[in-house]
Amino acid sequence: MSEHTLAFIGGGNMARSLIGGLVARGVAPETLRVAEPVAELREALSRDFGVRAREAAPEAADGAHTWVLAVKPQVMRAVCESLAPLAQASRPLVVSIAAGITTAQIDAWLGGGQAVVRTMPNTPALLGAGATGLYANASVDAGQRERADSLMRAAGLTAWIPDEALMDAVTAVSGSGPAYVFLLAEAMQAAGEAQGLAPDTARTLVLQTILGAARMLSESGEPAATLRQRVTSPGGTTQAAIESFEANGLRRIVDEAIAAATRRGRELARGG
């Protein structure tokens, strides 16, 4: 068994972001394998990142030291069961990125006694700017914990979560979170266009604004509320916008959306 071979089971959107992030950060492509049933996705992954892509999960997993389970929650059981004989024989470190699915479910589907780390990354991993929450089951030793952490550190920031039940909240906040920012970008662009800006101009102004604001949040060390107050001149334009957001219940809308995503994670664990 190769010490450093990583097998991705599933080569879709999130696997692609992680593989791209790993390769960009100097991980040798020949140490990465992917199992992906869709031929075009296999070809694109091999072409773009130089990784070995295979059709069947056991083919990619055989001999790999770490398995990254990157299939949809709905097919996770069948995929794990197809890998159970190999898991029992080789005892890899199993890293799941699936929403909702618990370490106990993965362990049981793989036949039991497996070291399983449940993680929740996000797509900015492609740029090394991801955020990943991680939870380890009791079979994971310190060396395996570090291996999982270092895998996800190649994709950005990592945070260990002590209580697995909180992984659904991590999923709702940072796993799905990039989509909320993209939705805000769509809405701001459309609103700018509605006020008469050319589409290209609206897009450029919105994306630089989001980038600049995110950098201020990250680099100033100041709370979001303080940064917001500094933009908000009394009686000015920002105040008019913020009062409109508050009157329309933006905080409640965000709270309800994140609660809905958290609930959905729990349903996925029940096969929903």
Ligand SMILES: NC(=O)C1=CN([C@@H]2O[C@H](COP(=O)(O)OP(=O)(O)OC[C@H]3O[C@@H](n4cnc5c(N)ncnc54)[C@H](O)[C@@H]3O)[C@@H](O)[C@H]2O)C=CC1
């Ligand atoms: N898209 C995202 O931003 C994030 C996704 N995730 C998790 O990542 C997992 C994958 O999600 P996406 O990449 O968005 O979905 P996706 O549908 O793009 O990727 C899943 C891939 O698995 C492949 N697949 C299906 N059956 C397979 C099998 N038996 N063996 C190998 N591959 C198989 C599919 O052909 C597909 O390409 C999900 O469990 C999701 O919860 C986690 C964090 C963020």
Ligand SMILES: O=C(O)[C@@H]1CCC=N1
């Ligand atoms: O939407 C989903 O279910 C996955 C998990 C987090 C982001 N995408």
